[in-house]
Amino acid sequence: MSIRTATLERKTAETAIKLVLNLDGKGKGVIDSGIGFFDHMLNLMTAHGLFDLTLVCDGDLEVDGHHSVEDIGIALGQAFKQAIGDKKGIRRYGTFYLPMDEALAFVSLDISGRPFLVYDGGEMAPMIGGYDSELTEEFLRAFAFNAGITLHVKVLYGTNSHHKVEAIFKGLGHALREALSKDPRVEGIPSTKGTL
Template sequence: MENAVNRCGEIKRTTAETSIQIKINLDGTGKSNIKTKIGFFDHMLTLLSAHSLIDMDINCDGDIEVDGHHSVEDCGIALGQAFSKAIGDKRGINRYGTFYVPMDEALALVSLDISGRPFLVCDMGELAPMIGDFDCELVEEFMRAFAFNAGITLHIKVLYGKNSHHKVEGVFKALGHALRHAVEFDERAKNKIPSTKGVL
């Protein structure tokens, strides 16, 4: 295939609060090695990798003795930057992705556009304060950091549900599938930028 290039991205990001190393391969098989010191967050990133088929190596050494905020947000920043590197000029990709995931009683929707115009709409309804060692407020912080650094317009909606674990897990799985479709190549437009502007 003409546009089957090496779509990989690597980021090393160090601040006074976190030290992060991330490697991704958009054309992987969903293999992951995730270590953030936040168990539920590791689980969600593993699901994101598996359902997107994007290989992810993520190592974060953060100040979780304060709380998880810096680690989760900074992982979103670094993952978005790695994605932006890997996707390149976006030539030949589907660009858009939308996916529903039912997770027991919950139904999650993610719709996205790899547009170069970052935006986030996130409506997950009411969530429990914590899931294990994970602060549920940080789902939106992660999604915002990822979307704005990846250059993605990202809409997230939990249509209904009661269990916070199911809601959040459904969102991460739906994000994975939406990304999987959006980054895949369109066989009918292999060498075209998917925009009438000619650039994304």
């Protein structure tokens, strides 16, 4: 099996990001975005996706968390695209329902090369710890568009904002894990067009 890894550095006037990604890991995350709740979410996504991810972001948190969260989405999406490689033999599609106590999230994706996001997180508290809940959509959009993934995310119900966002990130990890897994019956690119 080919090695599906990526190492990436991204620097702007607002953030400096370094990351190492292994798609065929054991779910180990060493993550420091400067935003505790977001670190927790990325660690959960990594653990449930069985990726290994080392990520450090030095961002302008004195402004707010927007640039850091969005830029991490961009960098992580680029790393996923690089690590996925030619897409030969992958299942391509992944769908997962994730219950988190009273909350239930649905995540469905296609590693299609056609980036798109449909997001319905429902009503959320404005802040979860030091994390602006609106940034969940910003992260997902940046990630999907830079990874070349069609991504649909919906919180079906729930009352606790922490649980809703946690269900989204865990569900995303599982859906990616399913879509990126190899199917020995798939020969070449999993598309009738012959390309993704």
